[in-house]
Amino acid sequence: MVTLVVATTTDPASIGPAAALLAMPCWQPGPSFQGIRSFVNGEVRLLEHDNSIVKEDHLDKRWEEFTSEGVDEIIFLSKHKAVSNRPALTLHPIVLAYAVTLEATHHGPETNKPAMFVEIGSTEEYWGRKDAANVIALVDLTVFPSSIWLSLECNLALHLSVLVWEGLGLGGGTSVGNWSRKDGVWVGHLLSGYSLPMEDPTHSKVEINAQAIGGTWREAIKVSFEATKAAFPGGDILAHLDQKSFKSWQKNAITAYLGEQNIKIGKPADFC
Incomplete structure (x- = not known):
């Protein structure tokens, strides 16, 4: 079983963390399918495409059909936009310069397996920041494997009770x-x-x-x-x-x- 991390080149807050992830050791090129590039690291598959992050429905099922690998969950890398314009990293409290928040469920794409978005907010000034991208990459490494896919180091305990x-x-x-x-x-x-x-x-x-x-x-x-x-x-x-x-x-x-x-x-x- 594998975890899919999905990024798009159309979003700097998506491709930035993806590039930071790929800069870490042990990544290898994976198969390409339906115009989507992939990279492999242990039980993690990083998928990179050129479309809107919310319009690629059922990536879990499509990957399973193409590779015969079962998918545990999906993590989407994306930007966050808010009227507050405050810098924000959703889900993982590491950088004090950013507010760390949770968002309500509010958009797709559709998947069959558990999925979440990890986002950088809230304006263009922050979407392309390398320090934020590096933090998101480190966060992603802490949520593998699937047993701690929603691990939040401070607010949400690693020990599940x-x-x-x-x-x-x-x-x-x-x-x-x-x-x-x-x-x-x-x-x-x-x-x-x-x-x-x-x-x-x-x-x-x-x-x-x-x-x-x-x-x-x-x-x-x-x-x-x-x-x-x-x-x-x-x-x-x-x-x-x-x-x-x-x-x-x-x-x-x-x-x-x-x-x-x-x-x-x-x-x-x-x-x-």
């Missing part, structure tokens, strides 16, 4: 700040408020059955839960609701739906 899916309706945009500061807690999916569209009932103050609330919020919760369960088999998966992000009728509907799906709701002490 509890697996947590948190972040329903965190409000605002995709940046969700610092989450999961407790050792042994990992994050599966973070869903921001706009990812949980809910149709406002006529009488919002009345007790309402979850099935009476329209919108695709139920599907978003169910798919995210199932994906997290597949990524962390045997883990204790909890949901976290940001109380300030919901109106009472929204919170009641989500809580009722989580109960129907047998999804446990965690307390603040479970995460921080």
Whole structure:
């Protein structure tokens, strides 16, 4: 089983970390397929293409069909853009000059295996920085093999004791700040408020059955839960609701739906 690291030449915050990775020892040229170049290092496969990072769907399945190698997970190298314009490295706290944040789930490409984005933000000034690229390359080396694919050295402990899916309706945009500061807690999916569209009932103050609330919020919760369960088999998966992000009728509907799906709701002490 192998880990795919995917980079694109169209993004300086993607090809920079890829080049930093390839500058490290033991890389060898791998096979090319469908216009995609590959490099091999142990159980890691670095794929480099010239298209948008979010438009190359099902790279895991395509690689498996081409090479007969099974894929454990995929790491996408990409840029992060935010209105704050602050320098940021997502996922791994190393460089103090950068804020380290987690983002809510918000774009593709589609994959069949667990996947994550590791990004440099938040403006063109930082996307091409070699120091940031080197940090991302070092981070990538710490998340191999698959048993620690979401290893965050400080906030998310290397020793896995509890697996947590948190972040329903965190409000605002995709940046969700610092989450999961407790050792042994990992994050599966973070869903921001706009990812949980809910149709406002006529009488919002009345007790309402979850099935009476329209919108695709139920599907978003169910798919995210199932994906997290597949990524962390045997883990204790909890949901976290940001109380300030919901109106009472929204919170009641989500809580009722989580109960129907047998999804446990965690307390603040479970995460921080």
